[in-house]
Amino acid sequence: EPEVTxxxxxxxxxxxxxxxxxxxxxSNHLYFYWYRQILGQKVEFLVSFYxxxxxxxxxxxxxxxxxERPDGxxxxxxxxxxxxxxxxxxxxxxxxxxxxxxxxxxxxPGTRLTVL
Amino acid sequence: xxxxxxxxxxxxxxxxxPVELKCNYxxxxxxxxxWYVQYSxxxxxxxxRHISRESIKGFTADLNKGETSFxxxxxxxxxxxxxxxxxxxxxLQKLVFGTGTRLLVSP
Numbered sequence: 001e002p003e004v005t006x007x008x009x010x011x012x013x014x015x016x017x018x019x020x021x022x023x024x025x026x027s028n029h030l031y032f033y034w035y036r037q038i039l040g041q042k043v044e045f046l047v048s049f050y051x052x053x054x055x056x057x058x059x060x061x062x063x064x065x066x067x068e069r070p071d072g073x074x075x076x077x078x079x080x081x082x083x084x085x086x087x088x089x090x091x092x093x094x095x096x097x098x099x100x101x102x103x104x105x106x107x108x109p110g111t112r113l114t115v116l
Numbered sequence: 117x118x119x120x121x122x123x124x125x126x127x128x129x130x131x132x133x134p135v136e137l138k139c140n141y142x143x144x145x146x147x148x149x150x151w152y153v154q155y156s157x158x159x160x161x162x163x164x165r166h167i168s169r170e171s172i173k174g175f176t177a178d179l180n181k182g183e184t185s186f187x188x189x190x191x192x193x194x195x196x197x198x199x200x201x202x203x204x205x206x207x208l209q210k211l212v213f214g215t216g217t218r219l220l221v222s223p
Contacts, residue, residue: 003159004159033210033211035211041215042202042213042214042215042216043160043202043211043213043216044213045210045211045212048209048210055209056208056209056210058210091159091160093211098209103148103206104150104162104165105162105206105211106162107152107159107160107161108159109158109159110159
């Protein structure tokens, strides 16, 4: 069964550094998402992406964040200048569509980002 | 504003006991509700969604629009049900998650 994959599984970085988290969505899916979960807190929506554009973003997704689909398979989340409070588990998800039975979001295993 | 409330952080039961994980939502539109489960060291995976009205692994959930609830139930818990359970609100361009309930089923 196809799965969403994410790399790396764990990223450690220094405050102020740029990080890129990578995701490979399920191949026939058209909608892509990033979520994050700070330790002990709930899973929070960051951004959704469709047709090479951001569809919606949360207030967390400020100018320090960007997303890109650089080729036909990868979907990346970049944090330009990391802060301590960016430490979290970052989940990528994808779905076939936004409505009906196809909008189930399938999640990757997550990347744990630790900012020192 | 969209919000999902899971009032219990931890639910501990014995094997064979009935289980009910509570979920309430706040949404002015037409809600789509999901239950996701996360077993130890595994990814979030869909358990069930209200529009399919299925029973998965013995779990069921009924959307009650009057009470704005989508409680997850299982008549006889098994040890392998021990996991983190998240209720989520869809029908938007995103999922809004509750804080999750850890279910612990003891032998």
